Amino acid sequence: MTKLPPVFIRLGVTLTTCAVAALVGWSLWNYYMNAPWTRDGRVRADVVLVAPDVSGLVVQVAGADNKAVKAGEVIFEIDPSRYQIALDMAQAKLAEAQALGAQAKRDAARYDSAAANAVSTQDRQMADAKAEAAEAVIAEAEADVALARLNVARTKVRASVDGQLANFSMQPGLYVTAGQPVAALVATNSLYVDGYFEETKLTRIHVGDAAVIRLMGGGPEIDGHVVGIAPAIADNERLAAPTLLADVNPTFTWVRLAARVPVRIEIDHVPAGVTLVAGLTATVDIRARYGQVDANESP
Numbered sequence: 001m002t003k004l005p006p007v008f009i010r011l012g013v014t015l016t017t018c019a020v021a022a023l024v025g026w027s028l029w030n031y032y033m034n035a036p037w038t039r040d041g042r043v044r045a046d047v048v049l050v051a052p053d054v055s056g057l058v059v060q061v062a063g064a065d066n067k068a069v070k071a072g073e074v075i076f077e078i079d080p081s082r083y084q085i086a087l088d089m090a091q092a093k094l095a096e097a098q099a100l101g102a103q104a105k106r107d108a109a110r111y112d113s114a115a116a117n118a119v120s121t122q123d124r125q126m127a128d129a130k131a132e133a134a135e136a137v138i139a140e141a142e143a144d145v146a147l148a149r150l151n152v153a154r155t156k157v158r159a160s161v162d163g164q165l166a167n168f169s170m171q172p173g174l175y176v177t178a179g180q181p182v183a184a185l186v187a188t189n190s191l192y193v194d195g196y197f198e199e200t201k202l203t204r205i206h207v208g209d210a211a212v213i214r215l216m217g218g219g220p221e222i223d224g225h226v227v228g229i230a231p232a233i234a235d236n237e238r239l240a241a242p243t244l245l246a247d248v249n250p251t252f253t254w255v256r257l258a259a260r261v262p263v264r265i266e267i268d269h270v271p272a273g274v275t276l277v278a279g280l281t282a283t284v285d286i287r288a289r290y291g292q293v294d295a296n297e298s299p
Contacts, residue, residue, distance in 0.1 A: 047185065052178055073159050162188040165185055233259060
């Protein structure tokens with residue numbers, strides 16, 4: 001058997017090594033440039049801003065920072081004294097309106113039962129009008145009572161959803177204003193991941209694709225799937241002009257960086273021992289269709 005000259009052996013080894021290196025380099029370039037993955041992922045959650053519906057002094061605090069609460073559970077209570085007084089006044093006005101209304105109905109009934117020659121038509125019509133006006137006053141007074149009763153009930157600020165209080169610091173004596181948030185309530189089971197993918201990778205991402213999430217802090221992988229891709233992102237080159245005309249930046253940057261588009265990942269399963277906190281950084285890797293050609297794309 002004839003042996004190959006050493007020069008051919010060295011040439012073959014060199015070519016093989018170059019071919020393998022080129023293949024590995026191409027694979028790495030394709031993975032880093034085209035594969036649907038990103039290190040720019042964030043764990044997010046639905047947050048409800050807790051705000052009182054009425055103003056007043058806080059008299060009792062039941063909630064605490066990081067405390068889990070159930071929907072309908074009282075977080076804190078506002079002094080109901082003035083609202084109870086307003087309710088008592090509204091009820092008193094309702095009683096007065098009902099008494100005047102009853103008298104107006106009796107007067108209208110007497111006019112209607114009187115003989116035709118004893119009471120003029122105008123007097124009958126005026127009596128009926130007073131009775132109808134009295135009914136309207138009663139309806140208004142009933143609405144005032146309902147509003148006052150609602151204000152008394154709203155002095156107890158309750159959790160609107162199951163969740164966990166965050167950044168909550170409150171003591172009795174604090175004055176709170178209606179409509180001004182005083183705490184954040186992170187909704188239970190609302191955690192998800194937003195992956196910010198470069199626009200060049202969106203063609204490989206589809207709703208329903210499986211996703212693998214790795215937290216920067218380490219730990220086992222978290223399974224999820226794509227549930228949506230953002231329909232729009234802000235255009236930094238175009239501003240809102242007072243004339244409502246397009247105000248486009250006249251300076252064009254020759255080095256263009258790919259825009260990043262948010263892709264929402266729903267979490268399917270959280271491994272035991274993993275604690276998810278909204279705001280954590282994660283790496284997101286889309287796995288399901290990577291390497292496949294979409295039916296709508298040309299080969």
